[in-house]
Structure formats: C-alpha cells, structure tokens
Amino acid sequence: MPKLTGAAIVVESLIKEGVTHIFGYPGGVVIPLMDKLYDTKDIRFILTRHEQGASHAADGYSRATGKVGVCIATSGPGATNLVTGIATAYMDSIPVVIITGQVKSFLIGNDAFQEADVIGITRSITKHSYLVKDVKELAKTIKEAFYIAKTGRPGPVVIDLPVDVQLQEIEFTYPETVDIRGYKPAYKGHPLEIKKIIDSLEKSKRPVIYAGGGIIISGASEELLKFSHKTGIPVTTTMMGLGGFPSDDKLSLGMLGMHGTAYANHAIQESDFILAIGARFDDRVTGRLDTFAPNAQIAHIDIDPSSISKNIPVHIPIIGDAKSVLKELNELAKKLDIKIWHNRIEQLKKELPLKYRDDEKLRPQYVLERLQEVTRGKKVIIATEVGQNQMWSTQFYKYKEPRTWVSSGGMGTMGYGFPAAIGAQLGKPDYIVFDIAGDGSIQMNIQELATAVIEKVPVKVIILNNSCLGMVRQWQELFFKKRYAFTILNKEEALFCPDFVKLAESYGAKARRISKKEDVDSAIKWAIETEGPVFLDFLIEKTENVFPMVPAGETISNMLYGLA
Incomplete structure (x- = not known):
C-alpha cells in the first residue's frame, strides 16, 4: 500500500467518517493539513474569520443535522480561541471533533513559539482529548474520537496534532470498529425500572413529562409524541428540548423554568409524578432546589449515569437511551384517567398566558x-x-x-x-x-x-x-x-x-x-x-422586559409578571 503523510491520513479518515464540511482558520503548524484539504473535493472547508466562529459554526452544523461537527485551528492562540466554543458544545452535549495543530512533538513543554497546553486547558470541557505523538496512532485516534463524540452522552473531543506528526509517513488503514475498555454506553433501560414507571403512572393523578435535549439528541421525538398521546400526559420541555415535542400540540405546556410559561411551572409544582427524559434538572429549570415539585415522585431516564440524582433525588432511575426506553414504555403504556388534571392545565393556560403590551410601539x-x-x-x-x-x-x-x-x-x-x-x-x-x-x-x-x-x-x-x-x-x-x-x-x-x-x-x-x-x-x-x-x-422598545420571570433563588412558581 502507498504511504501517506499524517496530514493526508487525517483527510482520508475524515472522508471515511462522512465529513463534508469543516470550519476553521489556518496557521503555521496546520499548513500541512490545510495543504491536503486544499486538494480534496469531498470536503468543503469554510474559512471563518475567527476561530471562535469556527467552533460555533461546527456546533450549529451538528445541532441542525445530527452529525458530528468538525473544526480546525492552529496552535497557541488559534487553539485557545476555540475554548469558548468547546465549552458551549460540552455544556449542551453537542458532538464536535476539534483538531488543533501543535508545535513539533520534541518541542512540547519548552514554551515554543505559539505553544499552548491545549489538552490541559480543555480537559474540563471535553468528553475526551488526545495528543497524538506517533503517526501510527493517528487513524485509530480519529476513529475513536468520532465514536466517543457521538455515542452515549455526546460531547466535544479534541485531537491535538503536532506538525511533525502531520509530516510523518506510514501505510494507511482505517479501523472498521472501535473497542474502548471502560467505555460501554448503556442504551437499553432496565425492564423492572421501566415497569415501575408504568405502575407509578397508573396510580398518579397529576403526571407531567419533563423533556430535555436528550429527546433531540437520541431522535426520540416521535416516541415521545406517541407516549404522550397514548397516556394523555402533558409535556413541558427545557430550552434545549424545544422542538422535541410540538409546541402547538394540545398536551404541550411549552418551556418551563426561569423564563418559561407560568402554566408549565405551576403544573410541575402541582404534579404528583414527573417523568424526566434526557434532562439534567439545571438551576434555570428547578429554581430553589428544596421547593421543586414538593409532592412529586420522580423518574429520570438519562444515558449519563452522573446526571441522575445529581441535583434532585430520583425515585426511579433508568440509565439508557431516551428513544430505546420510550419504545419500551410505549409497548406497556395505557390511557390514564386524568381528566381532572387536564381541566386544571386548561385553567392554568387561560389564567396565565404569555402576553405583552399590544400598542403602536414596535415590540x-x-x-x-x-x-x-x-x-x-x-x-x-x-x-x-x-x-x-x-x-x-x-x-x-x-x-x-x-x-x-x-x-x-x-x-x-x-x-x-x-x-x-x-x-x-x-x-x-x-x-x-x-x-x-x-x-x-x-x-x-x-x-x-x-x-x-x-x-x-x-x-x-x-x-x-x-x-x-x-x-x-x-x-x-x-x-x-x-x-x-x-x-x-x-x-x-x-x-x-x-x-x-x-x-x-x-x-x-x-x-x-x-x-x-x-x-x-x-x-x-x-x-x-x-x-x-x-x-x-x-x-424595538428600549425598556421591554422578558416576563414571566423567576428571580434567582426563588421557587419556580413564584414568578414576576409584567408587560414591559
């Protein structure tokens, strides 16, 4: 087989991963990689005008398509300019592979020109990171990076690539499979815990589904809609879950939390059972923790074990993929007798609608x-x-x-x-x-x-x-x-x-x-x-405010209302 440089291996590996767009900005130590990208017709390179723009563009590409976004920057300030974008993707569980150039491997640690410890800087805001010092490890590293970024709870993965590794040559073979010891995401929920959810729902009188970004990530929107309609349970979403359940559906409560709908917040506070799916009970949703849903039993479905009971104690934990678990729930689900709860929800919607001052001013x-x-x-x-x-x-x-x-x-x-x-x-x-x-x-x-x-x-x-x-x-x-x-x-x-x-x-x-x-x-x-x-x-009107609003540290049902 012909030998390829490390830079060529990167390009060929990205093509095998189905990458069609890369966002980035060139610099001294990524010139070999950019030179190989210049020759390919399979990948469109988008030259942004700042590295932060590249990281956000890769993130937005991923959110819109469901694919892994890719961005590239040079060493030192090029890499550090990516940090805000990496942190943004990490917090929202967005799969992005970030390739940063690095100084020659034998210069690392010597404060070389435009050297920065990218692995150390980004360690707390990446799902995983690699410093590739041997071209023999490059293809395997890229395969693993894409697998880690998009499986389990997705997130950004950094590959730091010294310029000398980009220039080294080796015969190229791309791995067919990935097997990482200690990394085996669980997709199927435990059947006994799933049965517990069904049993608890059948006893509940005021259930609410609280859906987060995990619904979008797992592609579980159809399953959620089916489950809600099959049982009759109303659905509220987090900001990250918007679009995961149709906002115009009769069972939609809209978004909950600090600037959510008043009726969603009141419904959560009055509920006796909350089924949380792919959400993390963050502070903008819960408000004051000790007063959140005081009378509710809580079940939590999430692929990330560390998210369960992290902020709010959970009675029924299920570690698994939202789509997989919802399919299991749909096989067991029945229509619930919660007409009184539906009437209460309708009352809340009529009494506490979203509104603003409708006058001649541009609002x-x-x-x-x-x-x-x-x-x-x-x-x-x-x-x-x-x-x-x-x-x-x-x-x-x-x-x-x-x-x-x-x-x-x-x-x-x-x-x-x-x-x-x-x-x-x-x-x-x-x-x-x-x-x-x-x-x-x-x-x-x-x-x-x-x-x-x-x-x-x-x-x-x-x-x-x-x-x-x-x-x-x-x-x-x-x-x-x-x-x-x-x-x-x-x-x-x-x-x-x-x-x-x-x-x-x-x-x-x-x-x-x-x-x-x-x-x-x-x-x-x-x-x-x-x-x-x-x-x-x-x-627009300069003094317009966002209402309703839960003041920081307050119970989510204690909302401020206003028209401006």
Missing part, C-alpha cells in the same frame, strides 16, 4: 409572532444569540420539529448565534435560517459576515435592537434600583453605534432598518426573497 414579541406567521408552511431553523432575544424566541416562536432550534443553553454564550446559524444553514441548505440577535451579542462575532458573504450562506439576521445589554439591564432595573452600570450601548438617542445597515452593506450583505409595526411583515418577506445574507435591524 420584540410582535416581531417574533409575525416571523412565525410570515414563515408559516416553510422549513425554518431559528438560531439565537443569548439574552432577551433568546428568551423572547423561546416564548413567541413555536417549534414543531426537532433540530429547528439552535441556541446556547448551559453556557449561555453571547456571540454564538450568528456563526452557529451559518453552520446550520450549510448543514440544511433547504431550510431558511434566521438568527435572532441582540445588538450587543451580534457584535461579538460580527466578523463572520465576511464568511457568510464570501461563502454565499443566505442566513437572515433579525437584530432586536434596544441599544443596551437587555437582560443585564432588566436585572439592574428589577434588583439594582435601575442603576444601569455599563449596559447602555448608545449614549445619544440619535446615535447608531454601530449603524448595522451600513456595517452589513460594507461587507457586501443586504440590510434594512425597521422602526414601525406596519413595516415588519414586508421586511421579513424581503429578507426571505433576497439572495445571500441579510440584516434586519428592528429598533
């Missing part, structure tokens, strides 16, 4: 409702930045299918949405992809406009522009006596800093500014019909 909730209406019947993916824009997007846009919601959950990463939207659009070219942004967050990776324009990625960006860091300003208003310390982005009413229309146009994108309600629909239609990336700068 963000209205923009999202009109986006929903204008795109009705179209295939749409919504990505978001982080802050008020993100929360309004969870409340006032309805997600009916999995992998149509792309947003940073656990890490809450500002600057995530735009590059993630680019990745999602490249992964799902037949979808219309919108990034819902704030004027603060969009500036954190604004340079990726060049990527979108040059690569002809037709992402549409809706900026909900209130001239401030809205979510922090909201907390300052409610809890810090309206002392707006360093959250106001524009000091003068007439000042645009930046002028997003001119900024977008300077990159070669199209843009419009909208300040009136009557112009919203036409602007959205124009954006959809316009080729290439588009910025829509909506000048």
Whole structure:
C-alpha cells in the first residue's frame, strides 16, 4: 500500500467518517493539513474569520443535522480561541471533533513559539482529548474520537496534532470498529425500572413529562409524541428540548423554568409524578432546589449515569437511551384517567398566558409572532444569540420539529448565534435560517459576515435592537434600583453605534432598518426573497422586559409578571 503523510491520513479518515464540511482558520503548524484539504473535493472547508466562529459554526452544523461537527485551528492562540466554543458544545452535549495543530512533538513543554497546553486547558470541557505523538496512532485516534463524540452522552473531543506528526509517513488503514475498555454506553433501560414507571403512572393523578435535549439528541421525538398521546400526559420541555415535542400540540405546556410559561411551572409544582427524559434538572429549570415539585415522585431516564440524582433525588432511575426506553414504555403504556388534571392545565393556560403590551410601539414579541406567521408552511431553523432575544424566541416562536432550534443553553454564550446559524444553514441548505440577535451579542462575532458573504450562506439576521445589554439591564432595573452600570450601548438617542445597515452593506450583505409595526411583515418577506445574507435591524422598545420571570433563588412558581 502507498504511504501517506499524517496530514493526508487525517483527510482520508475524515472522508471515511462522512465529513463534508469543516470550519476553521489556518496557521503555521496546520499548513500541512490545510495543504491536503486544499486538494480534496469531498470536503468543503469554510474559512471563518475567527476561530471562535469556527467552533460555533461546527456546533450549529451538528445541532441542525445530527452529525458530528468538525473544526480546525492552529496552535497557541488559534487553539485557545476555540475554548469558548468547546465549552458551549460540552455544556449542551453537542458532538464536535476539534483538531488543533501543535508545535513539533520534541518541542512540547519548552514554551515554543505559539505553544499552548491545549489538552490541559480543555480537559474540563471535553468528553475526551488526545495528543497524538506517533503517526501510527493517528487513524485509530480519529476513529475513536468520532465514536466517543457521538455515542452515549455526546460531547466535544479534541485531537491535538503536532506538525511533525502531520509530516510523518506510514501505510494507511482505517479501523472498521472501535473497542474502548471502560467505555460501554448503556442504551437499553432496565425492564423492572421501566415497569415501575408504568405502575407509578397508573396510580398518579397529576403526571407531567419533563423533556430535555436528550429527546433531540437520541431522535426520540416521535416516541415521545406517541407516549404522550397514548397516556394523555402533558409535556413541558427545557430550552434545549424545544422542538422535541410540538409546541402547538394540545398536551404541550411549552418551556418551563426561569423564563418559561407560568402554566408549565405551576403544573410541575402541582404534579404528583414527573417523568424526566434526557434532562439534567439545571438551576434555570428547578429554581430553589428544596421547593421543586414538593409532592412529586420522580423518574429520570438519562444515558449519563452522573446526571441522575445529581441535583434532585430520583425515585426511579433508568440509565439508557431516551428513544430505546420510550419504545419500551410505549409497548406497556395505557390511557390514564386524568381528566381532572387536564381541566386544571386548561385553567392554568387561560389564567396565565404569555402576553405583552399590544400598542403602536414596535415590540420584540410582535416581531417574533409575525416571523412565525410570515414563515408559516416553510422549513425554518431559528438560531439565537443569548439574552432577551433568546428568551423572547423561546416564548413567541413555536417549534414543531426537532433540530429547528439552535441556541446556547448551559453556557449561555453571547456571540454564538450568528456563526452557529451559518453552520446550520450549510448543514440544511433547504431550510431558511434566521438568527435572532441582540445588538450587543451580534457584535461579538460580527466578523463572520465576511464568511457568510464570501461563502454565499443566505442566513437572515433579525437584530432586536434596544441599544443596551437587555437582560443585564432588566436585572439592574428589577434588583439594582435601575442603576444601569455599563449596559447602555448608545449614549445619544440619535446615535447608531454601530449603524448595522451600513456595517452589513460594507461587507457586501443586504440590510434594512425597521422602526414601525406596519413595516415588519414586508421586511421579513424581503429578507426571505433576497439572495445571500441579510440584516434586519428592528429598533424595538428600549425598556421591554422578558416576563414571566423567576428571580434567582426563588421557587419556580413564584414568578414576576409584567408587560414591559
């Protein structure tokens, strides 16, 4: 067999793993790898304008497609610029393989030019990591990295690759299988525990299904819908679970937690049985731990054993894949006699709906409702930045299918949405992809406009522009006596800093500014019909707040309500 360099082995291995897109930025010690990528027609390399943009784009690609995202950066600052993106993927269990260049293996530890201990830096935010010092281990390492990234509870895997290993030659064979001692994810749930869930449900009067991102990851949406309809149990989802259960279904409670629906939070608090699936009981969902669902028995299905009983004690633990366990539950499930509970849920929905002030002012909730209406019947993916824009997007846009919601959950990463939207659009070219942004967050990776324009990625960006860091300003208003310390982005009413229309146009994108309600629909239609990336700068009401809201450390049913 002909010998290949380490760089060529990487490319051939990625092709065998089915990789079609890589996001990244070149540098000195990845030149051999970039040179081999330059020759292949099987992989499209997307040159981002910052390494953080590359990591978020790979993440967004993965969330939209279900495939493993891939990004590449050079050593030192190239690799450290990936760290925020790696942490974001880790917190949300997103499978990404990150390949970083490294200085020559014999220089490691000598403080060589652009050397950084990437393995040490990322150890706490990766599922696994490799430093490859021998080209003989390279193909096996890549095979294992993809397997680890996408199996069990998914997550990011780093491969740190010294430049001399990229240049070494060896005969290339790619492993057919992977066998890692000590890593054997459990997919099937224990049959006795599954039977316990069915028995407990039949005794319950106020059951709720609490579904998280594990529903999306395992592809269990159809099984969840079937189980809910078969039993009649209402479903609430986490932010990461949006799209895992149709938001317009009669049994949907919407999202729960700090900015969830009031009726979802009250239903959880009044429930006597909670079936948690692929969720981790994080603090934004539970509120004050000692008051969470005080009268409920809890069953928890999760593929990650460490997630079970980590925050909330669980009565029925099931370690397994959500899709596999739900299939077993569906075989045993029966219609429950919970008509009184259904009536109570309907009462809560009528008494505590999501609402906002409907007047002549341009409000963000209205923009999202009109986006929903204008795109009705179209295939749409919504990505978001982080802050008020993100929360309004969870409340006032309805997600009916999995992998149509792309947003940073656990890490809450500002600057995530735009590059993630680019990745999602490249992964799902037949979808219309919108990034819902704030004027603060969009500036954190604004340079990726060049990527979108040059690569002809037709992402549409809706900026909900209130001239401030809205979510922090909201907390300052409610809890810090309206002392707006360093959250106001524009000091003068007439000042645009930046002028997003001119900024977008300077990159070669199209843009419009909208300040009136009557112009919203036409602007959205124009954006959809316009080729290439588009910025829509909506000048929304500056003091609009996200309600309802659970103050930090409060019980989730103790919510603040308001219209602005």
